[in-house]
Amino acid sequence: MNEYLDIILRSLAVYAFMIVAIRLSGKKELSQLNTTDVVLILLISNAVQNAMVGNNTSLSGGLVAAAVLFTLNFALKKLMFKSKKLRDLISQHPxxxxxxxxxxxxxxxxxxxxxxxxxxxxxxxxxxxxxxxxxxxxxxxxxxxxxxxxxxxxxxxxxxxxxxxxxxxxx
Missing domain, CATH: 3.30.240.20 (bsu07140 like domains)
Structure with a gap:
């Protein structure tokens, strides 16, 4: 398989996992991060880095993974704007x-x-x-x-x- 396609698929999987994990954890206070939350975010980002890029530690591999994450985030926000069902599934409510x-x-x-x-x-x-x-x-x-x-x-x-x-x- 093409190494960049591999990075794209891995990044997609990690992004989907993180969305589900954050939703299931019930975090309503993401804007209110304390020290342990910051440490958790840093450790998670380090843990999933290799899961996204695999053995490819090149600049282009990292940029492909970042581009995929930005694209997925943009697409998900657009889909959530258009679909109430998806918005209800992913978003928290007052x-x-x-x-x-x-x-x-x-x-x-x-x-x-x-x-x-x-x-x-x-x-x-x-x-x-x-x-x-x-x-x-x-x-x-x-x-x-x-x-x-x-x-x-x-x-x-x-x-x-x-x-x-x-x-x-x-x-």
Whole structure:
């Protein structure tokens, strides 16, 4: 088989695997990377490099693999724009946390969002009480958006900080 066709097919396989792996991991906070996330991304990129280019460590081999990844990404975005089914399969969706002052405890628990995080987001928006929140949404990028019925309150986005348990919390 042609070595460049081999690189194209390998890159396609790795790209498809990564899309499925990220989707299945349920990451809603990709924009909120911490140190371990950065290390994971670096290690994954190193691990899949050889899977894409094989023994070809030439500049042209690397450029072919990169070109394939850019092309696949462009094509996938175009297909997702045109196909709701594909978009629903691959993309995450916003989640309603509060509707008309009523907390969705099941969704908050499922997403591991604490009262403190929700209250912090409300304070960032100038809201004191849950009952004043018309709509609180966990956006696909990890932000919590708060909408109130009060036109004078600030309507901004709150970046959710992920909480990690310390070793003391495990005991």
């Amino acid at each position: 989640e309603i946390l509060i509707h008309n002052g009523k907390l969705n405890f099941d969704k908050l628990s499922e997403l591991d969002i604490t009262n403190e995080e929700l209250e912090e987001a409300m304070r960032e928006h100038g809201v004191e009480r849950y009952k004043d929140v018309k709509l609180a949404i966990l956006e696909v990028d990890g932000n919590i958006s708060i909408i109130t019925g009060d036109e004078h309150l600030k309507q901004t986005q709150f970046k959710r900080k992920r909480k990690h348990k310390s070793l003391g919390d495990l005991n």
